[in-house]
Amino acid sequence: MIGKVQDLGAEPFHADHRWFYYLWHIPVHGFPWTVLGVLGGLMLFRRYPGRSLLIWSLPLILVALLTVYPTRTHYYTVQLYPWLVLLAGVVIDQGMLKWRERGMDMRPTIHLAQWLSRGFVVLGILLVGLGVASLVGVDELEPLSPHALALLGMGICYTLLPLIWVWRHLLHSPASLWVGSLYLASGIAMISVVNRADFGNHNPALAQLGQSWDQQVITLDPIDQVDIGRSGLEDVCQAQAYAFYTPRPGRLVGDEALLADEFGLHLWLSPVQQERYEPLLTGLQPVIELEGWQLMERIQAVLPEVTIDPVLSDLELEPNLEQDPVPAP
Incomplete structure (x- = not known):
């Protein structure tokens, strides 16, 4: 876990929060169970410091790693709440145990x-x-x-x-x-x-689009897929959302693959990629735009129609009876 934090710390994401972000975020979003969890941890540490080492030390290590890691988002703390619930259960269990022992005291x-x-x-x-x-x-x-x-x-x-x-x-x-x-x-x-x-559902408009895809956007062949553009950490969360709600998502298309024209017939182009590379992209036409993302479709090359003179066509098809027959060998 420590090595993973070091690797991810090289490219921070949502690093605009201060180091004490989790110190107020966890108590507020888990209240009142976070308060009971802290009390439960103190009770275990005081009574059974050795036997309960794992249950009270792992949440502390996890909070410390999340605080050191420069990327700070609200959903990173989800893995912490099961431990807080266990510690809160210790408080309730101990309180009820004493209550039952004392009865109607x-x-x-x-x-x-x-x-x-x-x-x-x-x-x-x-x-x-x-x-x-x-x-x-x-x-x-x-x-x-x-x-x-x-x-x-x-x-x-x-x-x-x-x-x-x-x-x-x-x-x-x-x-x-x-x-x-x-x-x-x-x-x-x-x-x-x-x-x-x-x-x-943090994006109702995108969810509605995914439910009525064929009626509102395009009708794809069964083998067609829609690739998802992704420039980097700036649009990774949105790219995952568009991949989730697209009926037949394809591969993630990074900047290098985008410039190398390595994508299918349809592509979700992220706002970051539009700003950086849209002038360099040719042969694409927008189908729909949703919250800055554009669904692009390749422009199919249309061959010019060749009109054939019916008179000349009939002459070419009719056999030339006046020609001398080919002599037999």
């Missing part, structure tokens, strides 16, 4: 579940407020309107946590209810995100 000793309930109720009140404001139509919260009910449901689940703790002596299986309410909030968040129409 009403002593004034501060319990881990009580601390977590106090923290989650603050988050719950905030989410309920955002959900209500989104439902009534606050202009500033318009992007949250599709998730208004989900925000309200999550806020209610988090707000129930301290109530379950206070009424634990009146409820049947309060520990299970506490954990269930916590997990239900996460399930509501996941369902709300997955049910969005644009979930996993």
Whole structure:
């Protein structure tokens, strides 16, 4: 992994973020589980530093490598979240274990579940407020309107946590209810995100083009493919998206292959390649343009039509009967 980071560091991509980018990005996007993950790591390090070395040290090494690597993007942290979930599970498991051991103990000793309930109720009140404001139509919260009910449901689940703790002596299986309410909030968040129409689609226009390709663009023969132009790191992400949504994508065409005319009948020409090499490209005509990308098609050479005089054609086809027959040998 360290060698890979060194190789990739030679050609940085999205290096405009500062070195502390992940130090705020990871806690914000994984909240509240990132907070619980840090607590879980500290608990394991304090109680079982040797046996739990892998589970708490690997996330630290991964964060350190991502910070050193000059390319800093939001999706690089996806591989970190499973470890944070495991560490967060340690906190919940330890809290519920002590709860079950003490049962209905009403002593004034501060319990881990009580601390977590106090923290989650603050988050719950905030989410309920955002959900209500989104439902009534606050202009500033318009992007949250599709998730208004989900925000309200999550806020209610988090707000129930301290109530379950206070009424634990009146409820049947309060520990299970506490954990269930916590997990239900996460399930509501996941369902709300997955049910969005644009979930996993950062380019709706390109996705729509891919669904109605034959009607809107061109009708390709079964053997035809559309090559994808790629100049380098500047357009690699867009090139991958166009290759994904093109029905029959061909090969990636770099700058050298583009100048050497090594591509098929159809080619997605990236904006970077257009700016650099379009004056040098001949024999191509644009079919459609989408967000700066041009779908180019080779201009087929058309042979001139040769008209044959029908009189001359008939004379050439008629046999010449006046010629002397060829003598037999």
